[in-house]
Amino acid sequence: MEEKIIKQISLFAENKPGRLAHIAENFRKAGINIRAFTIAEAGDFGIIRMVVDKPDAAHEVLHDAGFTVSETSVMGVEMEDVPGGLGKIADVLGEQNINIDYAYAFVTKTEKALLILRVNDIEGAIKVLHSAGVKLIDMADIQEI
Amino acid sequence: MIEYWNPLVERMPVDELDKMQERKLKSLVDYVYQHSEFYKKKFDAAGVKPGDIQSMDDLKKLPFTYKSDLRDTYPTGMFCVPNEQLVRFHVSSGTTGKPTVVGYTRNDINEWATSLARALTSIGVGRGDVIQISYGYGLFTGGLGLHYGAEEVGCTVLPTSSGNTEKQLDLMQDLKSSVMACTPSYFLFMNEVANKAGISIENDTQLRVGIFGAEPWSEEMRSRIEEATGIKAYDVYGTSELSGPLCTECQYQDGIHIWADQFLIEVIDPETGEQLTEGERGELVITTLAKEALPLIRYRIGDITVINKQPCKCGRTHPRIMRVLGRADDMLIVRGINVFPGQVESVLMTIPEVGEHFMIVVDRVNELDIMKIQIEMTDEAFSDKVNDIISLEKKVAAALKNVLNLAVKVELVEKGTIPRSMGKAKKVMDNRKL
Numbered sequence: 072m073e074e075k076i077i078k079q080i081s082l083f084a085e086n087k088p089g090r091l092a093h094i095a096e097n098f099r100k101a102g103i104n105i106r107a108f109t110i111a112e113a114g115d116f117g118i119i120r121m122v123v124d125k126p127d128a129a130h131e132v133l134h135d136a137g138f139t140v141s142e143t144s145v146m147g148v149e150m151e152d153v154p155g156g157l158g159k160i161a162d163v164l165g166e167q168n169i170n171i172d173y174a175y176a177f178v179t180k181t182e183k184a185l186l187i188l189r190v191n192d193i194e195g196a197i198k199v200l201h202s203a204g205v206k207l208i209d210m211a212d213i214q215e216i
Numbered sequence: 217m218i219e220y221w222n223p224l225v226e227r228m229p230v231d232e233l234d235k236m237q238e239r240k241l242k243s244l245v246d247y248v249y250q251h252s253e254f255y256k257k258k259f260d261a262a263g264v265k266p267g268d269i270q271s272m273d274d275l276k277k278l279p280f281t282y283k284s285d286l287r288d289t290y291p292t293g294m295f296c297v298p299n300e301q302l303v304r305f306h307v308s309s310g311t312t313g314k315p316t317v318v319g320y321t322r323n324d325i326n327e328w329a330t331s332l333a334r335a336l337t338s339i340g341v342g343r344g345d346v347i348q349i350s351y352g353y354g355l356f357t358g359g360l361g362l363h364y365g366a367e368e369v370g371c372t373v374l375p376t377s378s379g380n381t382e383k384q385l386d387l388m389q390d391l392k393s394s395v396m397a398c399t400p401s402y403f404l405f406m407n408e409v410a411n412k413a414g415i416s417i418e419n420d421t422q423l424r425v426g427i428f429g430a431e432p433w434s435e436e437m438r439s440r441i442e443e444a445t446g447i448k449a450y451d452v453y454g455t456s457e458l459s460g461p462l463c464t465e466c467q468y469q470d471g472i473h474i475w476a477d478q479f480l481i482e483v484i485d486p487e488t489g490e491q492l493t494e495g496e497r498g499e500l501v502i503t504t505l506a507k508e509a510l511p512l513i514r515y516r517i518g519d520i521t522v523i524n525k526q527p528c529k530c531g532r533t534h535p536r537i538m539r540v541l542g543r544a545d546d547m548l549i550v551r552g553i554n555v556f557p558g559q560v561e562s563v564l565m566t567i568p569e570v571g572e573h574f575m576i577v578v579d580r581v582n583e584l585d586i587m588k589i590q591i592e593m594t595d596e597a598f599s600d601k602v603n604d605i606i607s608l609e610k611k612v613a614a615a616l617k618n619v620l621n622l623a624v625k626v627e628l629v630e631k632g633t634i635p636r637s638m639g640k641a642k643k644v645m646d647n648r649k650l
Binding site for chain 1: 593599600628632633
């Protein structure tokens, strides 16, 4: 079950020009590839969330560059890229009273949709999704995307 | 360990101290009247003759001296001795106007060193200690002032001056510094640099005492520093006009002992100039009782504090000034409410999620003052949920509002963006065009 937990990199950034470029430049130098990415913006600041191929290295690079950065445990859910795919997952979690803190999705090369989820009970979520036959991806899958 | 540098003076009964002060005040007034054209004119204009000063009650007949007097008589118009009797000049930075010049006779330098020797002894610093002095040397009084005091008590002095922080940390480890003297903000910066380099001040150095001053800092900041670095942090007081750093707290960390044989202190209402009684908060006024080159009579130093004459557990009988909240001229008036940067610091430092550095930004938008506090959060406090961050901003704003009675906008900024300082930290940006 443990291996189904994905380490997401989260960082705090002020909402001003050049911040994203600075992050990207650090990743380019360190050879880190971003697999999924989102910015939650809230006025003066934003929280950038990323799934990358080498999370530990990414954490170190950003920390050394002076950012406030953390690793957060999230899940990667593989969905059929068809209508109703998301609804099934939301239903399963809702029935078990598991709350979704946030989510973002993207489509992979293999015509699947990948949903990144942060929930209030990750162990519980993995268990119920697994029993419902939902495929969860792991860090190895992330590296292959 | 030696407990007192000069037990006879430091433990002198209060009534004897009072008599000594009275005697010294009378001769001081005679001295300045005879030796300084400036004071003669000033006293004459106020209608006071030296003979009018017979007891301590007559002190209030003497006119105040202001920083502007030092500026107006630049460079040495207030001095009581000819230049050939001076052994040193110090000059203020002049950041808030024309610089002020202070001169010292040999005896003035000795008195200065004595004052600090007593202070250092009172915090257990002396022979066997390596004191790293990271206050600026040169025209600024911090470096050389502590230097002479530390040599007097037999410390080994490491005169690093400020700046070049990596080297400071190397030397601190290699030469086993046990005492650090610098501004509290520089020490915090030093600790940040140390942590980044994987050095723990607590575990990897011999540092046990910090002597911090030259800028106001709070009790809460003291707790932060002591917890983060495992040292005991002491407040030091002085200003360039008086000499430089002069006095510190004793080991009990409960106010700074001001040596009554050298200085006569009063606290006044900054508006009316009336003397306040012990325990009332007001502006500190100092008369130097032992200086030869540039004695100051009822000098309006501008710091806001409280005098405490209650017996101290250390046995010293000299009065104490309680933690300086700020300078009368550092006080911000925002929407008619008085705000000291020190109050803001006190509040912020009680909130564990908030880092050590902050900036107060005041703007005027449509005739309304807007006060914004920029803070950095600690790494541990970071949550990647937007709501958690907004709650933190709200929590800090509510805590500030509670103390300042003023609505404040709190803005989280990225780590490292608030300027770090090697000397006095600038904590206010007042953008109002008044």
